[in-house]
Amino acid sequence: MKGSGEFEGSVWATTAAAEAGRSVLAANALDEGGLQAVLAEALAAGADWGDLFYEAWQGETVAVDDGRVRSCSRSARQGVGVRVIAGERQGFAHTDALRPEPMRSAAAAARAIADGRSAQAHPPLAVAGGRGPTSALPTPPVPSLYAADVDPLALPLDQKVRALAQLDARCRAADPRVQQVMAQVSASLQTVLIVRSDGALAWDVRPLVRLDCTVIARGADGKLARGSARDGGRRGLEPMLEPAALDALAAEAVRQALVNLDGKPVPAGVFDVVLGPGWPAVLLHEAIGHGLEGDFNRKGTSAFAGRLGQRVASPLCTVVDDGTLALDRGALQIDDEGTPGECTTLIENGVLVGYMQDRLNASLMGMRPTGNGRRESYQHLVLPRMRNTYMRAGVDDPKEIVRGLKRGIYAVDFGGGQVDITSGKFVFEMTEAYLVEDGRITAPLQGATLIGDGPSALERVVAVGNDLGFTKGQGVCGKDGQSVPVGVGQPTLRINGMTVGGSQV
Amino acid sequence: MSTHASPAHVAAPVPIRTGDVAASGIGVPLSLLEDLLDRARAAGADDADVIAVAEASSEVRVRRGDIESSSRSEANEVGLRVFVGDRSAIVSSNDLRTSTLQRLCEHAVAAARLVDPDPESRIARNDELAEAPPPLPLFDDAVLAIASSQLVEWARRAEQAAQDTDARIVNTEGCEASAGSSMVRYLTLGGVLRERRSTSTAVVAVPIAKDDAGMEVDYWYGSARRLSDLPTPEAIGRRAAERALRRLGGRMLSTRQVPVVFEAPVASALIADFISALSGERIARKSSYLEGRLGSAVAHSSLTLVDDPLTPYGPGARSFDGEGFAARRHTLVQDGVLVGLLTHLRSAARLGVAHGRNATRGVSSAPGVGPSQIHVANGHTSLQALLREVGTCLLVTATMGHGSDLVRGQYSQGASGLWVEGGAIQYPVHELTVAGDLDALMKAIVGRADDLDPSRGISSPSLLVEGLVVAGAGTP
Incomplete structure (x- = not known):
């Protein structure tokens, strides 16, 4: 695998990140040089590429349910994953024992993939020595995308406990129909060091916080309904736990639960649908996002394979995957292979112009890595993954878009979604939606699943609003059994002809 | 959000591992669990329990006849729950050094003091746990003996069988084979110990069928705790191919x-x-x-x-x-x-x-x-x-x-x-x-x-x- 030429020598996300990380290493009697030696051992049989991923992760979760703040859990993990690439083959091994012997054993296991190809000409690749840490660190190549100097774990636990108790009380006080409140605050800090066979070293320290609130309400008929609200991102917790912020979160969750109490059964069939701004962009993530990840296109298993340069969406649609949205859940200063974060255009005015790439798939496709190489932890292989996938704003007035709907559905909040990359079929699940008749919202609807065809869904976008919005700190993407945090965004948009999984014929 | 592209991974059992590790009795030693509970009590816990999970596995993915990835995995992790009166908290770590465990114990006790009382939460008493678990075999030495070359062969055979089913099987997301073992230990401050060892092996096939109308993917897998219960790779590959083929058109x-x-x-x-x-x-x-x-x-x-x-x-x-x-x-x-x-x-x-x-x-x-x-x-x-x-x-x-x-x-x-x-x-x-x-x-x-x-x-x-x-x- 050829280097892209983007990296010459050492790369540092920020000097602060490197310093923080180095102190974590030192606590384990390790340093960068020792990890480079482990990588060198992995590459002893020759390889096209190799990297070592060191990770130290800490997280804390506190939850309230049944009116008690009672679930408090703090976790820590650390370990090293060693990867060797020879052609299209990857050898991988990881260990949580940060001692020389287990790490060497992991390196040997990863190397076996190249050993098996010893007849082929892959000259041994020496890890560049002497380019490791020096007293003069290079200038950080990217500005910090995360809240500076934030250790989200530093906030005292009693403040979180108090905030959750307040949130619970506010929800219950808001309406007598509120039966149950479940809220959770979680915070984590991930420190990573990437040691690469081209001599580059990259550190990143990534904070991530999230506050979720779910309310269950009971109607006069005894039926239950749910409402939820959340906040979060790569920043500190304090602003989210301010009284005004808690008020707003509680009000939103209760409002949605009460709307859903009145939800009417959903009509089944084909409808024109208006999607609200923000989280409804889970549509983009499923309908086109996964299908534009490099691995599926290299293997020809995506419904979008071989369609670069072709029209795949209405000319109203420009879609990007962006790792540079400051403080966003999907922000990545560098990806898990050390490639700097960037904003990658996927669809421009309806035409497919780019895929999301990690190094392996980029190299095999003759393209450049786009900063999408991600892994759940040191225990997982790198895959091309999304960061924050969003549609750029259009020119339409969102109110006019709804008013233009003769008979259809206006969906403003969603649960999750899923896609079959190969057939292109995708689903996503409405959690707050309304029936629209003659341009007027006439009734709230219960939840239902929508199904569509990814490659043609965006062709049927007939209006794009001027109100681009982003999800507030939610989004977990699963692929190959690996979960990573992502964001999404979009303006209000109208798609004609979606199939709605209602229960009323 | 989720992707359906490789349902194989969702469906496959927890990749636990073989092992040289489990076989040789490595994992989280019992003495470490006892030490952790002692530290918890010394830190102020009224009651506590600890669970340790040690897993090891090998997994191979083959695509179009060649190895795509070969992974070896081992993990050891402990989780401690402490009670101070009716209040409890949990800490967990895969860093098993004494200094880390001491910090965790202190953190857990401090955290427990801050949360609300939850009177229904408790650890089972010794008299409730007097009934011994029934003998239940979940472990097969034959799974531990599976070499990664064997896994490669199984994955290749599954993929070949899928391709041989029909000319319209033109591509695959790959086929995987894995083998692993795990050991779970649970210990209460009251001294009740539970242990469970298990093995698991699996073969997964994800073929793609194509005709003029389009492409369809589907999958099938076989998994077993005992090697002799695992279906043949051919049966798995054929079943997966038939599932993809019947979606066409x-x-x-x-x-x-x-x-x-x-x-x-x-x-x-x-x-x-x-x-x-x-x-x-x-x-x-x-x-x-x-x-x-x-x-x-x-x-x-x-x-x-x-x-x-x-x-x-x-x-x-x-x-x-x-x-x-x-x-x-x-x-x-x-x-x-x-x-x-x-x-x-x-x-x-x-x-x-x-x-x-x-x-x-x-x-x-x-x-x-x-x-x-x-x-x-x-x-x-x-x-x-x-x-x-x-x-x-x-x-x-x-x-x-x-x-x-x-x-x-x-x-x-x-x-x-x-x-x-x-x-x-x-x-x-x-x-x-x-x-x-x-x-x-x-x-x-x-x-x-x-x-x-x-x-x-x-x-x-x-x-x-x-x-x-x-x-x-x-x-x-």
């Missing part, structure tokens, strides 16, 4: 109300959803449509559901639950009537119902509840005969989405399958939704085939459900 349906037959794997997912609604935790927190329904009909009178943790080498078998209780069978639904809930100590106390011994426990969270192994009994007729009997119906072979809304009790899923008329399969259909009231749906399960797959944890034969609404963009 899918048509749309128009929206209609029809009988639906859920093919066994889809029926199993439906039953798993329903079982989630029987969680005592969920019901105690008033977030299940089945709250207050104990003793009443919740499913068709032909349906009986028993949680059975005691099958030797069973995929969901466990000799003790997540709170250390000796496992035993627990009936949830008898002839359609809800007679039991999935409960652990806390939920049983909150609800004032019988304790079901259904606790689950991960290293980083408090005990929850969950089923072990639940198999819906076979009917007396083949799937073909069932379809003949129904005449006109939708046979759902795959669903998409995250399952049912268990709060409201609503079922709504994306679906694809086969259209049946005159009792025979006519053509594949896709881009559909299937929806209905979950309570009504469970009561409308009027038929069962005889095709239960006993190698799955939650497993059902194909089920016939009357009166669901199918939506699609086809013209009537």
Whole structure:
């Protein structure tokens, strides 16, 4: 695998990140040089590429349910994953024992993939020595995308406990129909060091916080309904736990639960649908996002394979995957292979112009890595993954878009979604939606699943609003059994002809 | 959010590992658990328990005959729960150095002092744990002996068999084979020790079929705790290929109300959803449509559901639950009537119902509840005969989405399958939704085939459900 030429020598996300990380290493009697030696051992049989991923992760979760703040859990993990690439083959091994012997054993296991190809000409690749840490660190190549100097774990636990108790009380006080409140605050800090066979070293320290609130309400008929609200991102917790912020979160969750109490059964069939701004962009993530990840296109298993340069969406649609949205859940200063974060255009005015790439798939496709190489932890292989996938704003007035709907559905909040990359079929699940008749919202609807065809869904976008919005700190993407945090965004948009999984014929 | 591209990984069992590791008895030593509990007590804990999980596995992925990845994995992790009076907190770590563990103990005790009291939460007393877990074999030395070259061969054979099935199998997402083992140790401050060793091996095939109309992917897998129970790679590859091939040329349906037959794997997912609604935790927190329904009909009178943790080498078998209780069978639904809930100590106390011994426990969270192994009994007729009997119906072979809304009790899923008329399969259909009231749906399960797959944890034969609404963009 050829280097892209983007990296010459050492790369540092920020000097602060490197310093923080180095102190974590030192606590384990390790340093960068020792990890480079482990990588060198992995590459002893020759390889096209190799990297070592060191990770130290800490997280804390506190939850309230049944009116008690009672679930408090703090976790820590650390370990090293060693990867060797020879052609299209990857050898991988990881260990949580940060001692020389287990790490060497992991390196040997990863190397076996190249050993098996010893007849082929892959000259041994020496890890560049002497380019490791020096007293003069290079200038950080990217500005910090995360809240500076934030250790989200530093906030005292009693403040979180108090905030959750307040949130619970506010929800219950808001309406007598509120039966149950479940809220959770979680915070984590991930420190990573990437040691690469081209001599580059990259550190990143990534904070991530999230506050979720779910309310269950009971109607006069005894039926239950749910409402939820959340906040979060790569920043500190304090602003989210301010009284005004808690008020707003509680009000939103209760409002949605009460709307859903009145939800009417959903009509089944084909409808024109208006999607609200923000989280409804889970549509983009499923309908086109996964299908534009490099691995599926290299293997020809995506419904979008071989369609670069072709029209795949209405000319109203420009879609990007962006790792540079400051403080966003999907922000990545560098990806898990050390490639700097960037904003990658996927669809421009309806035409497919780019895929999301990690190094392996980029190299095999003759393209450049786009900063999408991600892994759940040191225990997982790198895959091309999304960061924050969003549609750029259009020119339409969102109110006019709804008013233009003769008979259809206006969906403003969603649960999750899923896609079959190969057939292109995708689903996503409405959690707050309304029936629209003659341009007027006439009734709230219960939840239902929508199904569509990814490659043609965006062709049927007939209006794009001027109100681009982003999800507030939610989004977990699963692929190959690996979960990573992502964001999404979009303006209000109208798609004609979606199939709605209602229960009323 | 999720992707369906490699369902293989979702379906495969936890990749636990072989081992040289497990075999040689490495893992988290008992003395470390004892030390951790001593430290917790010294830090001020009134009660505590600790769980340690050691896993090791090898996994190989082959694509188009060549190795795509070869991974070796080993992990050791401990989780400690401490109580200070009625208050508790959890800490977990895979860094097992003494200094780290000491810090964790102090943190856990400090955290427990800050949260609310929760009087129903507690660790089982020694007298409650006096019953020893039954002997239950889950470990096979033959799985430990599987070499990675063997895994490569299996994955290659599965892929080859898929390709040999039909010329329209033109590509694959790859085939995987894995083998692993795990060891779980649970120890209470009262001195009760539970240990479980298990092995698992699996082969997964994900072929892609293509014709003029488009591409379709599907998958199949075999998994077993015992090597001799694993189906041949050829059988797995062929089954996966047949599943992808039968999707080719899918048509749309128009929206209609029809009988639906859920093919066994889809029926199993439906039953798993329903079982989630029987969680005592969920019901105690008033977030299940089945709250207050104990003793009443919740499913068709032909349906009986028993949680059975005691099958030797069973995929969901466990000799003790997540709170250390000796496992035993627990009936949830008898002839359609809800007679039991999935409960652990806390939920049983909150609800004032019988304790079901259904606790689950991960290293980083408090005990929850969950089923072990639940198999819906076979009917007396083949799937073909069932379809003949129904005449006109939708046979759902795959669903998409995250399952049912268990709060409201609503079922709504994306679906694809086969259209049946005159009792025979006519053509594949896709881009559909299937929806209905979950309570009504469970009561409308009027038929069962005889095709239960006993190698799955939650497993059902194909089920016939009357009166669901199918939506699609086809013209009537």
